[in-house]
Amino acid sequence: MSRMKGSFGNVVLHxxxxxxxxxxxxxxxxxxxxxxxxxxxxxxxxxxxxxxxxISDEGFSGYPHLLDNDGSVMFENAKFLKKVFPNAKxxxxxxxxxxxxxxxxxxYLKSGGIYSxxxxxxxxxxxxxxxxxxxxxxxNLFDDVFICNFEDLKNHPNYFVHDICKFINVPIPxxxxxxxxxxxxxxxxxxxxxxxxxxxxxLSYFLWRLIKN
Numbered sequence: 001m002s003r004m005k006g007s008f009g010n011v012v013l014h015x016x017x018x019x020x021x022x023x024x025x026x027x028x029x030x031x032x033x034x035x036x037x038x039x040x041x042x043x044x045x046x047x048x049x050x051x052x053x054x055i056s057d058e059g060f061s062g063y064p065h066l067l068d069n070d071g072s073v074m075f076e077n078a079k080f081l082k083k084v085f086p087n088a089k090x091x092x093x094x095x096x097x098x099x100x101x102x103x104x105x106x107x108y109l110k111s112g113g114i115y116s117x118x119x120x121x122x123x124x125x126x127x128x129x130x131x132x133x134x135x136x137x138x139x140n141l142f143d144d145v146f147i148c149n150f151e152d153l154k155n156h157p158n159y160f161v162h163d164i165c166k167f168i169n170v171p172i173p174x175x176x177x178x179x180x181x182x183x184x185x186x187x188x189x190x191x192x193x194x195x196x197x198x199x200x201x202x203l204s205y206f207l208w209r210l211i212k213n
Contacts, residue, residue, distance in 0.1 A: 009051035011088040012036065012168055013081060016058030018065060019103040020093035020150040021160075024178065029161060030054045032173035054168070061092070064128045065107040067120070071127025074134050082141040090142045091164060095150040097129055106183030109192040117189055 014030070016022055030038040037050040040057070047053050060081065062073040081088065095103070105113075105120050115123065138145045146167040153160040157177040165172045184192055 010036070010053075011085045012054040012091065013060065013085060013088045014054065014056035014091040014093075015060040015078075015081075017061050017093060017095065017100070018058045018063065019100060019107060019183070020058075020095045021153040022056065022058045022093070024153070025164075026056050028175045028178060029164070029173060030056055032175060033165070033168070033170050034173070035170045036168070061134075062128075064124070065104040065111065067108070067123050070125040071130070074128070074130075075137055078134070078137055078141060088142060089144040089146070089168065090138055091146050091148065091167065092135070092138065093148045093150055093153075094131055097131075100150075102186070103183050105189065106192075109184060109189065109196060112196050114193055114197045116193065117186075 014022070014025060026038075026040065030036075033054065036052045036054045037047075039047045039050070039053050039055045047055060060077055062069065062071065062077065064071065101121060101124060102117075104124075105117050108115070108120060113120070135145070135147060144167075146164070148160060148164060152163075161175065162172055
């Protein structure tokens with residue numbers, strides 16, 4: 001970590017959350033901001049060579065749809081990021097909790113999950129819902145924290161993009177509002193779950209990736 005610390009100019013970290021319009025920002029907004037170099041997760045460890053960077057990775061706030069931890073990773077990762085990027089600006093996008101869980105369940109199914117929605121909710125840690133506590137920690141760690149909402153992206157995309165660019169202090173780039181990574185509808189949950197059980201996790205994951213592409 002020490003070789004990266006202090007080697008940056010202006011750093012903007014977009015932390016997710018998962019299923020809050022992250023792919024739209026990563027594909028259509030951040031790469032088109034000319035004043036910054038956009039860095040994805042595959043080039044994370046090489047970003048010190050750039051003066052001004054935007055680093056977007058929903059994994060910074062964890063992978064709640066995988067059910068592999070109790071949500072505390074959100075808080076642990078925030079402290080880690082403070083050590084690496086002490087002066088970073090933070091962008092965090094939230095979502096209505098009920099619709100968020102449904103969207104995460106859809107992502108869980110695409111990763112080969114076989115639990116029913118009710119079982120998924122029982123296994124889903126409530127720590128992930130501690131939005132206020134998470135925001136409070138981020139604001140204690142970092143000087144500049146911007147909170148946005150997925151519902152604003154859905155209902156008022158131009159204002160949503162405007163507010164993010166205003167926070168970064170850059171002009172709004174040219175973009176096309178595109179809905180990406182559509183999830184399953186509620187009536188499709190059981191169908192996807194049964195396909196996963198029939199094919200097994202590896203094959204079903206390949207199937208969903210094939211359908212996506």
